[in-house]
Every structure is written in structure tokens, then in C-alpha cells.
Amino acid sequence: MGIELTINGEKHTLEVAEDTPLLWAIRDHLHLTGTKYGCGMAQCGACTVHLNGNAIRSCVTPVGSVAGQNVTTIEGVNSRVAKAVQTSWDDKAVVQCGYCQSGQIMSAVALLESNPAPSDEDIDNFMSGNICRCSTYVRIRAAIKDAATKLA
Ligand code: FES
Ligand code: FES
Numbered sequence: 001m002g003i004e005l006t007i008n009g010e011k012h013t014l015e016v017a018e019d020t021p022l023l024w025a026i027r028d029h030l031h032l033t034g035t036k037y038g039c040g041m042a043q044c045g046a047c048t049v050h051l052n053g054n055a056i057r058s059c060v061t062p063v064g065s066v067a068g069q070n071v072t073t074i075e076g077v078n079s080r081v082a083k084a085v086q087t088s089w090d091d092k093a094v095v096q097c098g099y100c101q102s103g104q105i106m107s108a109v110a111l112l113e114s115n116p117a118p119s120d121e122d123i124d125n126f127m128s129g130n131i132c133r134c135s136t137y138v139r140i141r142a143a144i145k146d147a148a149t150k151l152a
Helices: 022-029 080-091 101-114 120-127 137-151
Strands: 003-007 010-014 048-051 054-057 070-072
Touching: 010 022, 048 101, 054 101, 080 101, 080 137, 101 120, 101 137, 120 137
Parallel strands: 003 070
Antiparallel strands: 003 010, 048 054, 048 070
16 A cells, blocks of 8 residues: 655655655655755755645655655745745845755745744754755855845
């Protein structure tokens, strides 16, 4: 019997083992490749998706543990907050190589959904699990503040 997943509002039944990482299901079975593999050990944040609106690391999340719950990836995130974040990311020209950025955006959206006016410290604490090899941290912080201003 397959595992039922709801990804970006669509139901899927996957014939995979329950302990398969959610990241593999998203990328290899559903071909949603915007979510990236970085470390595979919950250390870099490249694989961040939302589970019922909360940011999680899909590389260490067994697919069986999220059956029947709502998973959102970078391809499906489209709330008012998400649109503001994506606009601010463009306005502040955050992206360099881009590899970490879908995870950064998913974390930034989760931050602003729970804290609409974060301080620099709030941003640094919340985003500390998202690593950027290109060191775009200053622009990420500026974009999050810009999005918070747009949404206020
Ligand atoms: S790939 Fe999941 S945290 Fe690095
Ligand atoms: S933009 Fe290159 S790793 Fe973050």
C-alpha cells in the first residue's frame, strides 16, 4: 500500500518505504527539483519545505511521518507573505549562485508568517540553519526587512 502525500495542494500516492526521506519523494518521485539536497543531515537548510506552514528539513523527515499532512515546496508557496518575500528577493538582488535560495525563501516565509516584524536578531536566529556558500546573508536580511515593510 502506498503512502499518501499532499504536496502543494495535490494528492499523490507513492510506492516508497516509510523511512524514505521526504526530499527524495519530492525530487525523485514527484520531480519537484526546486528543493535542493545539500548536506542530508539537517545542517544546511537547502532542503527546507513547509509542513502545515512550518519550516522543516525534508532530508531528515521520513515520508511516512508526513502522510496526510500538507507539504508545500518552493514551487507551490504562494501566500501573500510568500509573494512579498519573492518580490523583495528580486528587489534586493539576493541571489548569487542560487543553490541555497529556495531553502532560504521557505525559511524567510515561515519566519514572517510567525513574526511579521522581526528584529535583526530574530532574523539571524531564525535563519541560522540556512547556510549560504556565497554569503548572501546581508542581502537576505535586507530582503526580509523589506518584505516585512511591504506587508505592514
Ligand atoms: S540537505 Fe537538508 S539540511 Fe542540508
Ligand atoms: S546563493 Fe550560492 S549558496 Fe547561497
